[in-house]
Amino acid sequence: MQLGKRLHDCGFKLQKCTLNFLNSATYNQTMKGVTLMKERTQKILIRISSVNSFLTYKxxxxxxxxxxxxxRNELFLINDYLAQNDYPQIITARGKGLKLNLSEKERKRLLFNIGDEITHAYYGPNERFLALLLDIVNPLTTTILYEMGEKLxxxxxxxxxxxxxxxxxxxDHNISVVSLPKQGVVLHGDERSIRAILYKVITNMVDIDYLMRSVDTEVVLSxxxxxxLDYLDAKVLNTMRKLYDEVLERCKIKVNHVYRxxxxxxxxIWKRRVQEDEKIIEYCDFDIGNMKGPIKDFISSICSEFDLDIPLSExxxxxxxxxxxNPKDMNNSFDWVTAQxxxxxxxxxxxxxxxxPFSQREEDLYEGLYKHITGLLSRAKNxxxxxxxxxxxxxxSYTELYQAVSxxxxxxxxxxxxxxxxxEIGFLTVYFSTSASWWKQEKQSFYQAVVLCNHGLSTGKLLxxxxxxxxxxxxxxxxxxxxLSFIDKxxxxxVFTTxxxxxxxxxxxxxxxxxxxxDRKEIKAFLQKNKDKRRVVSNNLDATKLMQDVLSLMIESGGQITKESYQRLEETFISHHLKINTREIQPMLQDILKESNILLNQECKDWKETITKSAELLLKxxxxxxxYITAMIQSVEEYGxxxxxxxxxxxxxxRPEDGVNKLGVSVMTLKEPVNFGNLDNDPVRIIFCLAAVDAYSHLNVMRNLIDLINDQEKxxxxIAVQDADTFNKVLYGSEEDKFEEERFS
Structure with a gap:
């Protein structure tokens, strides 16, 4: 009896020690390695099984x-899995690398079953962080910490x-975590900040692209x-995705699938928070008068589909x-000049x-950067x-460019x-990488192909x-x-696809x-296999054909220069492998700043009068x-x-639509400086008033202003000159002009 009791007690203690170990941080750290290994193993196996050529260890x-x-340890586990499921083993060839020889049928079956075979059982620190956050923000659950400990x-x-x-x-987001008697652990703070936290954590910890692809399929997820997926609801995501594509494609807007x-x-996140009655009370960073077009239609379709009755602020x-x-060329943001x-x-x-020399291909590079930065500034506000x-x-891959952008x-x-x-630095780098690649490329082409890429339009262009x-x-x-249907057209x-x-x-x-x-090795082998597809394309300019096309356009337009005739002329040049340098045909500051639009040593009582007085020159x-003057003042009142x-x-x-008839600039210096409320750059001593008709025609003017911002001496x-003639000499002049000015001052 005594021996039996001791054995029973020893067994109970051993069981208790085992449970304590299972619940310990040490064990979780150990299992974290297993969890990460399994997820990584899955991805490595998918990568190897998706190609037909050799991949190197490096x-x-x-x-x-x-x-x-x-x-090598991962490959040992992969080969063990392959053997257990009657697949061929990964072979290693000296000097070539690794390869998995599968029939097409085996490949499809393997890729389909991988998710069902490799699963995760234990929560690592990041997984616990996500689980805690999602439990705390859920108003339908009461988060009690000891219960969460048992669950995790x-x-x-x-x-x-x-x-x-x-x-x-x-x-860091001005949100606090508090414990309440009946509600348990909750977050206290601004609703917009709570949504930003949810978005940031889910984005960083969840594979969004894989998650969206898995909405349509039944696979075991990490x-x-x-x-x-549990928090967001697979059916809801799928419905939103279909509506998004339908609305934007109906409006002929190209869908960027990374951003989508x-x-x-x-x-x-927004839908769930709104339905849980966690709403934003007031929102004033957006002009409701500009809420029109495809995005408005999309929001309306979402509200209709899910029966959402939301306030204007939402x-x-x-x-x-x-x-x-989805930034446009000239979107609703007041930041468009800042973005430029x-x-x-x-x-x-x-x-x-x-x-x-990026300036040699600046048009395409600038357009991509401008649109991205416009969106970046808007995202930062939210x-x-x-x-x-x-x-x-x-x-x-692009270390030098990445560091330069950084x-x-x-x-x-x-x-x-x-x-x-x-x-964001990575996104901006891609635009420069694409431009650098085009700058170095040869002009003759031997193959014609299409690229499929769901990592975003800019990444597709880089490839x-x-x-x-x-x-x-x-x-x-x-x-x-x-x-896919467009390929046949x-x-x-x-076809190259990611x-x-x-x-x-x-x-x-x-x-x-x-x-x-x-990849480069794969491409070489692929092109060799399909060498019969090679084409010989001549880029030699046919001057006679170009002249005939230009003359035809002149006859059709009746000698009138219109927006349509200009666009057709540009298309004609492109079809003849010619590039129009728009930077050279855009007016400079000296082309549009008339002497009559220069006011010097003016007195203004405040910033409103300063804007009004400088703009009246253009109004006359x-x-x-x-x-336009009213819009400029209202914009500063609203946004600072x-x-x-x-x-x-x-x-x-x-904005151009606020009352601009044509491109124009005026400038005014102040006898006494005026404070606008900008702590870094006040007080204002000189003010330019810009009237832009579109996003591009005034870019050389912007470059001139940037030069002036960077030249404090000029x-x-x-600010000190007394007449318009001297003002122009200083603004556009050379060192000789500076010498003459100092000599006679």
Missing amino acids: DLSKEFFISERTL QVSKSTLDEDMRRLRLFVK IPNRLG NQVILLLG REYITAAIESF LLAIQLIEHVEKMTGI DIQASNPLKETIKE CFRKQIEKHTKKTLSED AANLKEHFNIDIIAVLSSHE LDVDL IPILYKRKPLLVLNPILRES ESVIEES PYIVVGKYLALAHA LNRL
């Missing part, structure tokens, strides 16, 4: 950010550490993906948020740091950070008042540029997986969005309407002194 270790030794299978000390981490994180998934994620909030992912200044300055900065799944690869971050942060994320630069492949179009012979798709009408090759050495010449763009210098402006001289 490329795979870089791609998955692991050592070659760790990779961790000790009290581990959960205390998790909560400390959560409190520090939300504190813990973060499962938590994210993030928009759908943001909408999923419509303003979600419309502004979605617009920030930053885009021009960024190009000059990166060109100076890298020595690459505390939304775009997620870039390729940021690490971009950083590694060195410019302070100028952007000065306007956003927030830290510029590495994701297209690299294919043309290194392999003489002329990319006719960059499409998404939702546009294009004059192409090859995602596995079922398409058999033309030869197809799956690649990484940013090419690695293994019918360059602007009275409404953002028009003070440099030390002592203000650039008064509003600015001080301008």
Whole structure:
């Protein structure tokens, strides 16, 4: 009896010790390695099974950010899995790398079953963080910490550490974590900030692209993906995705599928919070008068589909948020001039740091940067950070360009008042990478192909540029997986895709969005296999045909220069392999700043009179309407002194549709400086008034103003001059003019 009791007690103690170990942080840390290994193993297996050529240890270790030794351990587990399920083993060939020889039937079966075989059982620290946050923000649950400890299978000390981490994180967003008697643990603070926290955490911890693809299929998800999908509801996401594509495609707006998934994620959070009666009371960062077009239609369709009765403030909030992912040439943001200044300055900065003459292809580069920065500024106002799944690869593959862009971050942060994320730096780098690739490429093409990419239009363009630069492949179009039907309508012979798709009408090759050495080997083998598809394309200019086409356009237009005739002429030049340098045909500041539009040493009692007086010069010449002056003043009243763009210098402006008849500029210096409320650049001593008709025609004027902002000595001289003639000499003059001015002053 005594022996039996001792054995029973020993067994009970052993069981208790085992349970304590299972609940300990040490065990969770151990299991964290297993969890990450399984998820990584799954992705490595998918990568190897998706290609038909050899992959090197070096490329795979870089791609998955692991050592070659760790990779060999992963391959041991993969081969064990393959053997247990009657698949061939991965072979290793000296000097070539790794390869998995599968029939098409085996490949499809393997890719379909991987998710069902490899699962996760334990919560790591990041997974616990996400689980805690989602439980706390759910008003239908009462978060009791000891119950969460049991649910997550961790000790009290581990959960205390998790909560400390959560409190520090939300504190950065001015949110506090409090415990209430009946409600349990809850978040207290501004609703917009709580949504921003949810979006940021889910974006960083959940594979958004995989999550969106899994909405249509039944696969076993990792813990973060499962938590994210449970919170957002798969059916809701799927419905939103379909509505988004339908509305934008009906309005002939190209869907950026990287941003689309993030928009759908943001909408999923918004819908749930609104239905839980957690609403934004007031929102004033958006002009309700501009809420029209496809985004408004999309929001209306969402409200109708889910029977949402939302206040105007919520419509303003979600419309502004979605617009920030779909910036137009001249969107609703009052930041459009700021975005232009930053885009021009960024190009000059990166060109100076890298020595690459980006200004030779500035039109395409500027347009991409301007649109992205416009969205970036808008997202910053709503505390939304775009997620870039390729940021690490971009950083590694384009180190010099990434570092150059990163060195410019302070100028952007000065306007956003927030830290510029590495994701955004990666996006901006892609635009420069694409431009650099086009700059180096040869002009003759031997293949015609199409690129399919769901990582975003800019990444697709980068892949297209690299294919043309290194392999003489002329990319006719960059499409998404939702546009497969367009391939048959294009004059192409090859298809390059960053995602596995079922398409058999033309030869197809799956690649990484940013090419690695293994991809280049695959491409060479692919082109050799399809060498019969090679074309010889001559880029020699047929001057006679060009002259005939131009004469035909002149006859059709009757000698009148209109917007339509100009566009047709531009298209004709492009069809003859000629590039129009729009920078050279855009007017400079001296072309549009008349002497009659220069006012010197004026007295103004406040900033409103300063704007009004400088603008009246343009009003007298019918360059602007009275409404434009009103709009400029209202804009500063609503958004603050953002028009003070440099030390002592203000650039008064509003949107073109606010009352601009034609391009114009005026300038005024002040006898006594005026404060606008800008702590960094006040007081204002000189003010330019800009009337822009579109997003591009005034860009050389903007460059002149940037030069002036960066030249404090010239600015001080301008403020001091007494007559318009001297003002012009200082503004546009050379060192000789400066000498003459000092000599006779």
